Amino acid sequence: MGGGGRATSLIANRMGIRAIDLRPASAIEDVASNFKAVASALGDPKRATLWLKRLARLRATAPIKARDAIWLGGAGQTIGVPSVGADWMRLAGLAQRPLKGDRISLETLLVRPPSVLVQSTYRHGEFSRGAQWLDHPIVQNARAKWLRADGRSWTCMGPLVIGEIERFRSELR
Amino acid sequence: MSRSWSASLIVIVALIAALSLLTPLSSLLELRRTDPDLALALIEELRLPRTLLALGYGAVLGMTGAALQATFANPLASPDITGSSSGAALGAVAGSYWLGITGPLALAACGAAGAALALAALFAIAGRRSETATLLLAGIAIALAAGAGTSLLLALAPSPFAFYDSFEWLMGSFVDRSLPQAAAALIPAAIACGLLASHGKALDMMALGDDVAGSVGYRPRRLAVDVVALSAIAVGACVSVCGQSPSSALSLLMRHARSRGDIRVRRCCQPRRLVQSSFFSRI
Numbered sequence: 001m002g003g004g005g006r007a008t009s010l011i012a013n014r015m016g017i018r019a020i021d022l023r024p025a026s027a028i029e030d031v032a033s034n035f036k037a038v039a040s041a042l043g044d045p046k047r048a049t050l051w052l053k054r055l056a057r058l059r060a061t062a063p064i065k066a067r068d069a070i071w072l073g074g075a076g077q078t079i080g081v082p083s084v085g086a087d088w089m090r091l092a093g094l095a096q097r098p099l100k101g102d103r104i105s106l107e108t109l110l111v112r113p114p115s116v117l118v119q120s121t122y123r124h125g126e127f128s129r130g131a132q133w134l135d136h137p138i139v140q141n142a143r144a145k146w147l148r149a150d151g152r153s154w155t156c157m158g159p160l161v162i163g164e165i166e167r168f169r170s171e172l173r
Numbered sequence: 174m175s176r177s178w179s180a181s182l183i184v185i186v187a188l189i190a191a192l193s194l195l196t197p198l199s200s201l202l203e204l205r206r207t208d209p210d211l212a213l214a215l216i217e218e219l220r221l222p223r224t225l226l227a228l229g230y231g232a233v234l235g236m237t238g239a240a241l242q243a244t245f246a247n248p249l250a251s252p253d254i255t256g257s258s259s260g261a262a263l264g265a266v267a268g269s270y271w272l273g274i275t276g277p278l279a280l281a282a283c284g285a286a287g288a289a290l291a292l293a294a295l296f297a298i299a300g301r302r303s304e305t306a307t308l309l310l311a312g313i314a315i316a317l318a319a320g321a322g323t324s325l326l327l328a329l330a331p332s333p334f335a336f337y338d339s340f341e342w343l344m345g346s347f348v349d350r351s352l353p354q355a356a357a358a359l360i361p362a363a364i365a366c367g368l369l370a371s372h373g374k375a376l377d378m379m380a381l382g383d384d385v386a387g388s389v390g391y392r393p394r395r396l397a398v399d400v401v402a403l404s405a406i407a408v409g410a411c412v413s414v415c416g417q418s419p420s421s422a423l424s425l426l427m428r429h430a431r432s433r434g435d436i437r438v439r440r441c442c443q444p445r446r447l448v449q450s451s452f453f454s455r456i
Contacts (some may be wrong), residue, residue: 074334075337075349076349106218106219106349107200107215107219110211110214110215110218110219111200111204111211111215123332123333123334126270126273126331126332126334127269127270127273127274127275127332128270128332128334128335128337128338129334129337129338129341130334130337130338131332131334132275133349135351136218136349136351137218137351137352137353138214138218138219138351
């Protein structure tokens with residue numbers, strides 16, 4: 001790990017604190033591994049059990065059919081396929097549509113809207129060109145089922161997404 | 174510039190506007206076959222605002238540039254060289270990212286305030302009828318300072334997405350704008366440009382000298398203030414929606430084609446001159 005992360009480890013080591021590196025998850029299996037690594041580091045591997053059970057339940061009950069969906073951030077930014085984000089969406093019964101440059105254009109949204117749009121509400125009240133893009137009439141009037149996502153959870157794609165997926169399922173029912 | 178050349182240019186601009194509205198044609202034809210309403214929406218909501226803004230912004234640059242040239246008695250004066258477009262971007266960024274102003278008209282007012290401050294600073298530093306080099310250096314200094322201020326405000330803005338917007342503010346973009354945004358930019362700009370055009374005769378006199386203008390009953394100082402205010406409104410409204418104008422190099426080329434050193438405003442405000450500005454804006 002470089003930059004600020006390496007400095008954090010160096011400072012922690014100098015202070016006699018054990019530091020462990022958690023690799024960014026590129027698949028849901030990595031999230032499960034990170035549960036175990038953190039619980040072990042805390043000296044209580046059982047603390048991962050509850051999270052692992054919730055995750056296992058989600059995976060066991062994943063819908064067989066998935067609806068065409070697009071995760072929508074500011075300026076049309078979306079998540080790549082394959083990615084851990086797309087894997088999480090699949091657990092909610094949503095198939096993230098692969099898009100060039102991981103961005104959806106207004107033209108695509110108008111002509112070929114997905115069945116479900118998952119919109120991040122992260123910093124929604126603050127001005128930015130990306131946030132302004134979300135106010136475009138084409139976006140506002142998109143013919144799709146809308147789900148609101150807490151963008152903070154989706155930035156790390158870690159354990160907090162489990163709650164998001166459970167909520168999505170209940171809203172899509 | 175001959176009439177035939179001007180007519181050709183008008184045809185080319187019309188052609189480029191049509192291309193901007195209709196291409197890619199295949200997707201539009203396919204859509205028209207399956208869902209004509211959607212095809213119309215594609216043109217109205219996506220391609221029309223982009224085309225209108227490009228043409229309108231270009232015309233605003235041409236018009237305000239001509240008025241500023243007469244005011245400063247200098248054929249190089251223009252919104253970018255005088256720092257007014259950079260000032261407008263600074264005003265819009267300060268208003269939107271720091272004061273939480275999001276309404277298009279309020280943003281346009283912030284842009285106009287920034288542009289007016291930049292032009293007032295140019296008056297204070299270089300003064301009217303200054304040497305070309307003085308005007309250029311003062312204008313470039315103001316533009317650089319305003320550009321640096323814009324970058325700083327974006328870097329320190331509370332929104333983590335603000336800095337990603339730097340390119341749009343500093344280089345400009347017509348992409349993904351809506352009709353309400355186009356209206357917020359072009360309606361105030363059109364009113365301001367209309368009022369500027371109504372001052373055309375007076376500005377032509379002022380270009381010949383304050384004494385000449387004064388001898389026929391015009392008040393040059395009052396006129397200069399009017400030009401600064403109206404130019405600031407027109408430029409500020411466009412910048413608040415599209416970001417700063419194109420590069421200075423393109424702007425200089427545009428000005429050369431438009432006036433060739435002739436700073437008579439009524440000539441520069443002729444439709445064909447505005448079309449030339451729009452042509453370069455589309456490019």
